[in-house]
Amino acid sequence: MELVVLGINHKTAPVEIREKFSFTGKPIVEVNRLLKESAALLENLILSTCNRVEIYAVAGSHDKDYLSRIKNFLGQYHKINITDFENRFYLHRNEKVVEHLFRVSSGLDSMVIGEMEILGQVKQAYHEARHAQTTGKVLHRLFEKAFNTAKKIRTETAITWGTVSVSSAAVRLARKILGELADKKALIIGAGQVGEQLVLYLKKNGLKSILVTNRTLEKAEVLAKNFGAQALAFEGYREKLSEVDIVIASTGAPHCIIKKDDITHLMPKRHQRPLFLIDLAVPRDVEQEVNKIDNVYLYDIDDLQKIVDVNINLRKSQLENCEKIIVSARQRFIDWLANENLKHHEN
Amino acid sequence: MLPFLENPYLFLHIITIHLSYIIFFLASAAALIYLVEDTQLKHKKTKVLFSRLPDLSFLDKLNYRLIGLGFPILTLSIISGVFWVRDIQGAYWSWNPREVYSLVLWLLYAATLHVRLSEKLRGRKVAILSLAAFAIIVLSLFSNCP
Secondary structure, eight states: OEEEEEEEETTTSOHHHHHHHOOOSSOHHHHHHHHHHHHTOSEEEEEEOSSEEEEEEEEOTTOOOHHHHHHHHHHHHHTOOGGGGGGGOEEEETHHHHHHHHHHHTTTTSSSTTOSHHHHHHHHHHHHHHHTTOOOHHHHHHHHHHHHHHHHHHHHSSTTOSOOSHHHHHHHHHHHHHSOSTTOEEEEESOOHHHHHHHHHHHHTTOOEEEEEESSHHHHHHHHHHHTOEEEEGGGHHHHTTTOSEEEEOOOOSSOSBOHHHHHHHHHHTTTOOEEEEEOOSSOSBOGGGGGSTTEEEEEHHHHHHHHHHHHHHHHHTHHHHHHHHHHHHHHHHHHHHHHHHHHHHO | OOHHHHOHHHHHHHHHHHHHHHHHHHHHHHHHHHHHHHHHHHTTOGGGGTOOSOOHHHHHHHHHHHHHHHHHHHHHHHHHHHHHHHHHHSOSOOOOHHHHHHHHHHHHHHHHHHHHHTTSSOTHHHHHHHHHHHHHHHHHHHTTOO
């Protein structure tokens, strides 16, 4: 028996090419069945996410051209001439497949190293292939072992630790400063991509309400609609500063729009309630000195980025431990597979 | 009969003073953790995001609520102390170091509670007041006149 994976991912191809090969539309269960029939494979499983498309397959030892049959299938299914993209694909065999899958399911092969969403996607792909009855003894065991290994890596190393996006770093900080977010309010001044992501993330984390203001009120209204928030005229936002707990500033203003004096005068009106200011603008919107006021915490985009970088480095420092776990798990699987092959031959 | 059971004021005094000190100790622990975390957040030390310590808002509340609980008990303790002194010495108050310590302590906690409840101060400065008041307790214990 031979185990292979043929795939394309975010490292080998940009999204314009990956999307040509992604399996959307038809249920993946059906595609698995089609693949098994047309490529005459012993076992197969398709993993299709936005960052990768991979086909795991088991073929008979004497089967010499199963690979071209898989490629033909891919070309026919997507109505593409596959030879144009051959250099984008990677092909692993036997123990390299095992290692690859273990790395993928543990998030080591992901764009954001250590992210755990991929494990859910791999599990989903496995369930669909099982449902399609295109998996057998080898892929069952391979994927079960992949899930165990991913779990082991998650619990025994710090690969999933920390926050590796600006938004999640900001939310963690907000929780540390303000406690529960369910009764907290945020004000976003100006619009920007990072700001919008952050607002959505805060909302997902249970923030009570959001106010949006912008120099052009129409734009604020559009944003407010997207967030399920309330739009506010730019002239009126200063009055609201005493009510909110989080301020996200991301205007294109050339100077600081929030000064130390503004906040110093604001604090008695706020009854000294803590205020978390997130300055995403470049040049900055909030005077640095603001951070010196009691109960006021100012983080700018660089501060948040530093948190992210520290965490990414922490994750990278864990790679060696992860590799050790993967190598020993791979070896156990390969031994099992060799044993299975032997039994197969004896029969 | 044990000596401290002979006088009801002394009995009350001993119970309440211990109770209030334990409560104030807990308040000062919350205040100390608050100060550490606050400093880390102000200086953007990322370690703080990994700590399992409670958030600032919780620690601030815990500190002043414990003071709010300990303060009436301390008051009761001082009053019962004064009556006990009258029973054994004839005078209510004689400005001895022990009495001065308790007065300073009471005033400091009263001030802390006042600024926090009236929301004139919150957070860092309240934590410092709480620690300062507890330092008076420690000082009085070490100067052998609790």
